[in-house]
Amino acid sequence: MRSSPRHPLTARTLFGALLTVFATLAALVAVAPATQADTTICQPFGSTVIQGRYVVQNNRWGTSATQCVTATDTGFRVTQADGSVPTNGAPKSYPSVYNGCHYTNCSPGTNLPARINGISSAPSSISYGFVGDASYNASYDIWLDPTPRTDGVNRTEIMIWFNKVGSIQPIGSPSGTASVGGRSWQVWTGNNGSNDVISFVAPSAISGWSFDVMDFVRQTVSRGMAQNDWYLTSVQAGFEPWHNGAGLAVNSFSSTVNTGGSGNPGNPGNPGNPGDPGDPKASCKVTYAPNVWEGGFTADVTITNTGSSPLDAWKLSFALPSGQRISNAWNATVSPSSGAVTASGLGHNAQIAPGGSQTFGFQATYSGSFARPTGFSLNGTACA
Template sequence: MRVTAHRLSRFASAVLLTVGATAASLVAATPAHAATICEQYGTVVAGNYVIQNNRWGTTATQCINTTANGFSITQQDGVGNTSGAPVSYPSIFLGCHYSNCSPSSPLPKQISTIGTASSSLSVSYPSSGTYDAAYDIWLNADTNVSGVQDTEIMIWFNRQGSIQPIGSQTGTANLAGRSWNVWTGNNGGNNVVSYLFTGSPVTSLTFDVKDFINDTFSRGSQYGNANWYLTSVQAGFEPWIGGVGLAVNSFSASVTTGGGTQVPGTPGTPSASNVTSSSLSLSWAASSGTVSGYQVERATGSGSTSFSQVGTPSGTSFSDSGLAASTVYRYRVRATNSAGASGYSGIVDVTTAGGGTQVPGTPGTPTASNVAATSLSLNWGASSGTVTNYQVERATGATSTSFTLVASPGTASFNDWNLTANTTYRYRVRAVNSAGSSAYSGILNVTTTSGGGGGSGCTTTSSVQSSWDGGYVLTVTVTNSGSAAINSWHSTVTLPSGQAHTGSWPAAAVVSGQTVTEASLAWNGTLSPGASTTWGVQVSRPVGSSTLPSVFACTTP
């Protein structure tokens, strides 16, 4: 049911029928399986439930056949405007609907006292028609069930045709083991929260109604709280066009008492820390009582009351990120458990820092590895903050302060070569970004090894490891061609014009124009006469080209 004006007129008609002589024929105590209902607002008792025809949106004929715990539509002649309201809501319900209460109804019942509200149903659908299959949950601020209730929760198991819920989609939810799109709106008489299943039509489901109630409460205080009352649960259909063959094959619902769990106490007003231009941390005093979790809500702008949920932490802290610089954000928190939600905490206003990029933090002092006669590798601890690249500076001599820039790597490592054997080098590093440069790191002194003896030499050859249209991988072999052992080597491959280096291993090669040079590392630099080692290089080339490098070189510095 969707439009309050229709529902109010239906209620007025029902009152007249109740006081008239025809009321007895419309509200029957006969077994549900024996009844066919065609009267506009006819109902029949079915055990603990009531089945209603509820043709409130049209004067055209609608009939339903009832069973012991369900019904099916056998005739539906009405035609509704698909951009407006449906023609009816035939349904089976537990509770009270416009003062018509099911036998020995446990409803209305205050939500804070409900432990579980279990329900199960099985439905089937025809092959045509414009309709939705909807489970209705009605909530009210008090126990008055004679008129329009305050909040309607609709669970749409199936939707056929160009129809949609009231309002607009405002979120998503994962409930009853399924994913739902959540719509919120108001039909002029009450708030409506609708859950649309995102998968294939649901034909059977067993779930806890309280899961949907609690999720609804999390979407705003206007939808109610645990002090409100559950007044009825209903399973049925809203046809616009057609609908013959729609059937609730079975329905059950029960409500249990919650065993004394109370709504949590109100948590403390949040306090903010670690505020940056894009993030902050919140903490608050814990709520009293049993707490399942907290709901953190945020509004943007000083004085704003447009809060939306941004987090559901289990503890009393929350980190928010992705914020805008120099912006006021407002936060409030409430606690939840199976009984419902607490009142909201006080509101804290927090202004993020300005958005200017800050100078990076100082990088760590470099450490050296793979030290050979003419090469070495450096690594250092990364700087904090935003880093565009690093600047590696080198000085020659154990006490020299004449540093010069030798590299600007984008990561916290660098391979240096073309060095002199048995020489002390000094290195320092700093980080840079658009705001400037960090302080220099500590200085590292490192001495290269003594290098190989006389009669040394090496050669470079290659073979294709793999190739494709647009690139290839070479395995490059370095061989000691001399008569004495070597302790280091530089192997060079010259790429043909139009080709480009895209990667190399085990170390990052130095690329200068078309020349790719790989330097030995500590573990592969020492080669006895005739011994060899390999390295790899990946190259891109124009599509359709099969040209490979033909110029190679090798030196033993």
């Protein structure tokens, strides 16, 4: 077998080869992307931005003891949480991540504040990391106000308690239960001296969930603690610790607010607040006609298409007041039976022509005083 000719390796050849290798390595180092280091914040009200769109805040106000949070690419973790406060009072802090505006600090590119009746949906997702040796809640904090304010305390605070560890309880007192987002919640209502608070407390720990924030907003409106022409100003998620808290983590967080218009007076330069003067009117109208007796009622609901295009496969969402439960329906399927419900057209009435209307109805029971539902939206668009 013929062998390949070999060439002697001279010193000059070896030196040239080494120069080529070094140049290649230098080029690779020059173009390698730098990994963003985690940012640790120990200032009481220090903050930083993650993903170019959310703000992570330390937000320590109830103690002089040190608290530090480390912002990651997708969330944050509490790395130091010294000190304790009595569990029958306010927590010591609210380390959190948010979309929106908090005391003039607005997250980049947010379309909040946005008017409630101009928001079609506000999907959010969370993944929590819990610890045992502490007293805390893991909670969302959702703020509503009659004005598109970006500073100070809002009128109404919605809290969603995903987990509760230790002898702590929400502000106020229990006011029943509610089905929101397909889950059952214990509901507490009260006032902390600065704002009204409604808290939805999970019966058992929820470590992760994807849901629509507007389900809780509409439930709050249905209870008279906000109005449809108020503004959603921020969606926050984090922890309220009373004792310890090191190791708590938001592993991941996302928040989006979907609106049907443009122009946001509460945060100039950012889109997303329909419903203000000069914006297009809603393309649907809902007429609600109840027949009420003690403990029960029927309701005929008429949907009118005031737009210029047909509405196919219509779905009407609205919030039943607390204590109301649907027992049967006609000309539509309605589910669930209480809380935030959705009525869907059937085969024979699934389309609404421009200028046309469809009517469906249901029978229901109620406790306490009768009230009308609120927050009607058709295929994601708020109705007049």
